[in-house]
Amino acid sequence: MSIQENLEKLKSTLPPHVKLIAVSKTKPVEVILEAYHVGQKVFGENRVQELVPKYEVLPKDIEWHLIGHLQTNKVKYIAPFVSLIHSVDSLSLLKEINKEANKNNRSIDCLLQLHIAKEETKFGLSFEEAGTLLKSEELKELKNIRIVGLMGMATLTNDEILIRKEFHSLKEFFDKFLTLNSQFSILSMGMSSDYKIAVEEGSNIVRVGNSIFGER
Numbered sequence: 001m002s003i004q005e006n007l008e009k010l011k012s013t014l015p016p017h018v019k020l021i022a023v024s025k026t027k028p029v030e031v032i033l034e035a036y037h038v039g040q041k042v043f044g045e046n047r048v049q050e051l052v053p054k055y056e057v058l059p060k061d062i063e064w065h066l067i068g069h070l071q072t073n074k075v076k077y078i079a080p081f082v083s084l085i086h087s088v089d090s091l092s093l094l095k096e097i098n099k100e101a102n103k104n105n106r107s108i109d110c111l112l113q114l115h116i117a118k119e120e121t122k123f124g125l126s127f128e129e130a131g132t133l134l135k136s137e138e139l140k141e142l143k144n145i146r147i148v149g150l151m152g153m154a155t156l157t158n159d160e161i162l163i164r165k166e167f168h169s170l171k172e173f174f175d176k177f178l179t180l181n182s183q184f185s186i187l188s189m190g191m192s193s194d195y196k197i198a199v200e201e202g203s204n205i206v207r208v209g210n211s212i213f214g215e216r
């Protein structure tokens, strides 16, 4: 199947309120352009070193999302143009994003990444840590960032009950903070293997790579 057919098939299964991020990591610019020319304008990358050169050569109306772990010393490279950072997992990183956003005279939208999976290796905050961060006074002083929602990755498993449970726990936490934080609107959950479950559990942004571009 072509990228166009994959995108059409995928979109036909997504409710209209769910935004599709095409995860283009490891894919060359020609492949990204193929998706772009059939109407996909939002792309996600997980590494700054890969995102920046792609941003430089590709059309400027592309919306770029950073979905992978971000090191403080790399924030400056993406601060001028990034649309949404999905993977914020500390106050110190938020401070750095705020500083670089300020230098660029802009505000940067961020999601807090929560650790909801069983695996030890995945990045992210616990519910407790995220709660503390969201309520902290220091956060209020960061005028050039907005925390607009949450991101989470479920355990890589065939156990749909477990995946559903993990997504559900994040949605519950999201709803709790929705009432305290009027900027909250985005819940980024779901990849190729589990986006259908994620959408059923309340996701409104899915990050899909393999089902669009083929296996990496």
Ligand SMILES: *Cc1c(COP(=O)(O)O)cnc(C)c1O
Pocket (backbone or CB within 6 Å): 023, 025, 046, 067, 068, 190, 191, 192, 193, 207, 208, 209, 210, 211
């Ligand atoms: C690679 C990646 C995805 C997409 O995974 P696929 O299985 O290719 O759909 C989604 N989210 C993050 C954080 C990723 O690194």
